[in-house]
Amino acid sequence: MAKDKKTNANENTDISKSKAKREERRKEIAKDKRNRMISRIISIAILVVIAGVILFFAGKSIYLAAIRTTPNSDMSAGLTADGKIDGVNVLDSLTLADYENITITDEDISTDDQVQQDIDELLEEYPEIDYNVSLEVADGDQVNIDYIGTIDGEEFEGGNSNNAGYDLTIGSGSFIDDFEQQLIGSHPGDDVTVEVTFPDDYDDEAVAGKDAVFAVSINGIYKTPAFSDAFLEKNGLATDEIRTVDDYRAYIAKNYYEDNLRNFLSSYIVENSTVNSYPKNYVKIMKATTKANDEAMANYYSQMFASSGMQASTNVWEFTGDEDEFAYEKSLNERANDSVKEAMVYQAIFEKAGLTIDMEAVKAEMNETN
Numbered sequence: 001m002a003k004d005k006k007t008n009a010n011e012n013t014d015i016s017k018s019k020a021k022r023e024e025r026r027k028e029i030a031k032d033k034r035n036r037m038i039s040r041i042i043s044i045a046i047l048v049v050i051a052g053v054i055l056f057f058a059g060k061s062i063y064l065a066a067i068r069t070t071p072n073s074d075m076s077a078g079l080t081a082d083g084k085i086d087g088v089n090v091l092d093s094l095t096l097a098d099y100e101n102i103t104i105t106d107e108d109i110s111t112d113d114q115v116q117q118d119i120d121e122l123l124e125e126y127p128e129i130d131y132n133v134s135l136e137v138a139d140g141d142q143v144n145i146d147y148i149g150t151i152d153g154e155e156f157e158g159g160n161s162n163n164a165g166y167d168l169t170i171g172s173g174s175f176i177d178d179f180e181q182q183l184i185g186s187h188p189g190d191d192v193t194v195e196v197t198f199p200d201d202y203d204d205e206a207v208a209g210k211d212a213v214f215a216v217s218i219n220g221i222y223k224t225p226a227f228s229d230a231f232l233e234k235n236g237l238a239t240d241e242i243r244t245v246d247d248y249r250a251y252i253a254k255n256y257y258e259d260n261l262r263n264f265l266s267s268y269i270v271e272n273s274t275v276n277s278y279p280k281n282y283v284k285i286m287k288a289t290t291k292a293n294d295e296a297m298a299n300y301y302s303q304m305f306a307s308s309g310m311q312a313s314t315n316v317w318e319f320t321g322d323e324d325e326f327a328y329e330k331s332l333n334e335r336a337n338d339s340v341k342e343a344m345v346y347q348a349i350f351e352k353a354g355l356t357i358d359m360e361a362v363k364a365e366m367n368e369t370n
Contacts, residue, residue, distance in 0.1 A: 067329050071295055072288035078281065082357050085340075088279045090348045097272035099349065102265065109260040111253045118252050119227055126235050127222035131188045135221050139171045139184060142222040147194075149214045156207055165219055176202070183216065192216045266342075273345050278337060286336040294320055294332075 080086050129144055137143055145166050149159030170180045177196035186192050194214040202208040225231050227245055232238040242248050298319035302312035313319040317328035 068325070069287045069291045069329060069332060071292035072285070073292040073296070075289055077289065078285040082359065084347055084350075085279060085282050085343060088282065088344075090344045091351060093275065093277050093279065094344050094348050095274040095276060096345065096348050096352065097269045099265075099269045102268060104261070104264060108264050109257060111256040111260060114256045114260075115249055115253050118256075119249075122237075123224045123227060123231075126225060126231070128225045129220040130223045131220045133187050133189045135188055135223075137170060137183050137186045137218065137221060139181075140169070142167060142169045143183065144168075144219040144222070145183070146217045146219060147214045149212050151207060151210050151212050156212070158204070159207075159212070159214070167222070179214065183218065186218050188218050188220045190218045192218065269349070270342050270345050273341070273348075275337075275341050275344060278340060279344075283333075283336050283340050286339050287332050290336055290339065291316070291332060 078086055127142060145168055146161045146163050147159075147166070148161075149156060151159075168174060168180065168183075170183060172180065174180070175196075176198055179194050179196050182194045182196075183192055192215075194216050195211070196214070197211050198204075198207045198209060200209040229238075229244050232242070232245065232248060237248070242251055294316050298313055298316050301319065305312040315325075317323075317325055320328060320331065322328040322331050
């Protein structure tokens with residue numbers, strides 16, 4: 001009986017083990033199915049992403065080709081013989097600002113800052129050397145110096161100013177090593193010993209990589225002159241109409257005033273007018289002529305930079321500062337709309353006032369100007 005119980009127990013143990021193995025095998029199969037399913041899903045997802053990227057760039061290229069503006073340099077395109085937008089009734093397409101009742105304050109067209117900036121820039125063009133020994137050379141100063149350079153006690157070619165006086169701006173990097181910095185703190189009349197080392201790749205192989213000593217004489221420091229009647233006379237700026245600084249200020253203030261007034265009125269009228277409907281055809285033409293102008297300017301500067309060994313823009317949107325061609329086309333559309341709006345405003349004022357153009361008089365004035 002005990003033997004039968006033992007036999008039954010062994011049989012039950014074998015059954016449990018077999019059942020456990022089947023369960024473990026079932027789990028392994030299920031796990032393998034899950035892994036295959038996950039791998040399939042991931043593969044499909046990757047393919048979908050790749051397809052999406054391909055479709056995105058393909059769609060982007062197609063869309064870009066559709067919106068890309070073809071440049072046209074014909075500035076008269078879309079205009080009538082007398083310069084109006086062809087086929088457009090601007091008075092119906094535009095709500096014009098009330099340009100007959102504009103309030104302008106002195107602040108709106110102030111010339112004070114412009115006049116002072118003009119004078120400051122003028123004075124900077126005519127610096128005067130000052131020999132005052134109390135002055136001290138500072139970084140950024142323009143100084144006049146003479147120098148004699150030696151290597152191992154011997155003068156070398158090109159190292160002597162021969163008392164001709166040399167104008168040097170401190171901090172400009174015009175001279176090798178820290179030559180300029182060693183002059184800071186000196187005064188007109190001082191003799192300064194400057195020790196430098198020529199670069200190893202210096203153009204003149206005879207001095208490249210060698211230590212040199214320069215005996216430098218500080219002749220004077222350039223200073224911005226005072227704005228005075230004498231300054232105008234001395235520098236040939238005085239005329240029959242401009243004899244004093246007050247005359248000069250009044251003259252340039254008048255010019256700035258007229259410009260400021262014109263710009264203020266133009267900006268005010270354009271900004272306060274509303275376009276009800278843009279002439280699509282002329283906007284398209286304006287985009288084409290604007291792009292042609294952008295490309296012409298980009299080519300001009302590219303050639304100028306290339307001749308100077310500088311990196312130039314490789315395309316028109318780099319030249320205009322746009323991120324890419326999409327951004328450029330968007331910007332181009334906005335600029336074209338702005339130009340068209342301005343043209344519509346001017347044409348509306350012209351027509352509302354009942355003005356006409358004498359083209360023969362215009363041509364005669366142009367010929368006279370040229």
